[in-house]
Amino acid sequence: MKVVLLAGGVGGARFTRGLRDLGRAEDLGLDLTVVVNTGDDLWLDALRVCPDLDTVMYTLGGVIGEQGWGRADESSRVTAELHAYGLGWDWFTLGDLDLGTHLARTELLRSGLPLSAVTARLCERWRPGATLLPMSDDEVETWVEVEADGDVTTIHFEEWWVRHRAALPARRFVQRGVAGARPAPGVLEAVAEADLVLLPPSNPVVSIGTILGVPGIRDAVRGAAAPVVGVSPIIGGAPVRGMADACLTAIGVETAARTVAEHYGARSAGGMLDGWLVDDTDAADVHAIREAGIEARALPLLMSDQAATAAIARAALDLGRELAASRTRR
Known part of the structure; x- marks a missing residue:
């Protein structure tokens, strides 16, 4: 079936x-x-991060973190170093093991492989028992138009979701690249x-x-x-x-x-x-x-x-x- x-x-x-x-x-x-879904994807610290693809892959591969995302038995020394240099988002932590996935994905993407082929390559390690396909090989990112302190601005979905916990009322969602x-x-x-x-x-x-x-x-x-x-x-x-x-x-x-x-x-x-x-x-x-x-x-x-x-x-x-x-x- x-x-x-x-x-x-x-x-x-x-x-x-x-x-x-x-x-x-x-x-x-x-x-x-x-x-x-790849609308949550983003470039961060020069790496292509695909939150939903990784959550599905790690979950099916048996290595998901207790919180439901990231890797189990994780540490965060590299992210701490980046934050010490004033890089990245201080409210968004990528674990050291998880960074290995993002590094591998980014290297494979820059070698010319599309995201679907990269995903298949990463899944060779985790054997998820299912075929994982990104919705698109083209970059699509969800941004959120919000109003804060009387000003209307647009922020990446992950900032709205993780940093603000969706507490800033969303005026609309902007799917960059989807059309x-x-x-x-x-x-x-x-x-x-x-x-x-x-x-x-x-x-x-x-x-x-x-x-x-x-x-x-x-x-x-x-x-x-x-x-x-x-x-x-x-x-x-x-x-x-x-x-x-x-x-x-x-x-x-x-x-x-x-x-x-x-x-x-x-x-x-x-x-x-x-x-x-x-x-x-x-x-x-x-x-x-x-x-x-x-x-x-x-x-x-x-x-x-x-x-x-x-x-x-x-x-x-x-x-x-x-x-x-x-x-x-x-």
């Missing part, structure tokens, strides 16, 4: 790990391709050949939304022969992790499982979704989501441990199979 996931960082990585492990434990024959970007090799083909397309519990605005902003990807998902099933990143009116509520507020979407489903829209009405999983606390929204043309199921969605994550992954697979079977019967 070929499964394509559109993923951001921590939530997408953890869900993918749970799905991969479920497939291995039950011998489901899952062939996973993860299309990863001219092309899907990375293999992205459109993977979606076209998929048996199931999944939207894990990643940020719907600046993670999955950025992937869908690359010309051609949204149309590919809308036109996919496979069912498209999403997992809500919102439980009981609050993000599972991070500050997705601040992102949703910036685009005028209420922070709720139902409104995020409506934001993606039903494929039957030109949107993205055939199915949507919500948490038990949002079970009252199932009827409204179905009325909007999206089949919905309610179950516990907190990825608290391996068993809980496996149950969510299984529910997504089951819903996808049900939707595929219903298409066949028509």
